[in-house]
Amino acid sequence: MYLLYYSPGACSLAAHILLEELAQPFKLELRSALKGIGTQTPEYLSINPKGRVPALLCLDSPIGEEAGVLTELPAILAYLALEEKTGRFIPGTPGELGRCLEWLNWLSGTVHSLSYGQVWRPQRFVDDENLFPAIVEKGRRNVMDNYRFIEQHIVEAQGPSVLRGYNVVHPVLLVFWIWGKWIDLDMNKSFPAWHRLVQSVIERPAVQRALATEGIDLKLFD
Template identity: 30%
Template sequence: MKLYYSPGACSLASHILLNEINVDFDLERVDLTTHKTEKGTDFFEVNRKGYVPALEINPGLILTENVAVLPFIAQHDPKQDLIPPSGLGRAKVLEWLGYLNSELHDAYSVFFGPALSKEEQDRGYATIDKLLQYIDDYLGESDSDYLVNDRFGPADAYLFVITNWSNSIQHDLTPFKNIVALRNKVAQRQSVQIAMRDEGLIA
């Protein structure tokens, strides 16, 4: 498999999961401004949508969209720890991925487009805070160690990556103590440390 990625983008979640399942895979960096890969390929020829992640499963067979790519990678875990194979457990993983993708990811994305006015920034922060509060409350009421159960999975990786963007947009995560605790736990995983080093995000 080959993962087309951009450092720190949502493709980082896929990178983390690929490290988790301990399979051989290749990485190819994408410049999302020029839409050229590090090998000079026009990225639109790989993914006509023009954004990451794009997972090349076999030559010419490309899978896109986090809600599809993350479960696909997770189901290749030989220990079957990352995602339940069926039933309500798997449905809960997909539920969280849907919320993170359609709500939280979109809320952060506002800050990575055209420059925002102070009023627009304040509205953007308020939207993010409202969405994060829902997650923080859920974690505070849950008996599980992670979002779905007591095992790290795709939703935890995706939440870690999205909330990591708070560093780039000067957004304060400290009010969300349960999210911060989960982030700290996820950050300690070897798969996360390796992915972030490979993408130049940490030394």
């Protein structure tokens, strides 16, 4: 039995989707400042000192040799997919696995932490509030550059590619597509190949269950 600490529509959605895909027994615990239950409370910081979501706890046994939660989205996705041992959601060869981890780490480190960090958390980059608007604007430009890169690689994924089929990368791409909508980007028109990919992803029952639980309306994807 797993316990996933999550926030609706955050990057933790990708881990939530994978748990639904695996049909593993799991529970969810909400952590959202917007809901009045944030990640900076003393209680949550005692569980995850990083003060972020997602965080995954196995209630039956430790994850690896260490007790406590597993953090960082790429680590959680890789752990869950590998623990299942069927290879349905993560490549099996070293080369393909390397490409998969390459995407997960770039999406997490560059697109999320850097670009969206600038858009939504400029205070993480500078203390001077007068500089916040410039940081936010630079973040939006970085997001657009990142999204053009994603679109190009989806278009070019005709041969062997981690972006073909369905694996742990696709729920993360879904999250960033949603975030693009949330910052008022025209995701359908500007990134048509990505939009088509997302349409195929949201047809999956596991994805629909996770979206419904987190209150994300399928009309967002029209």
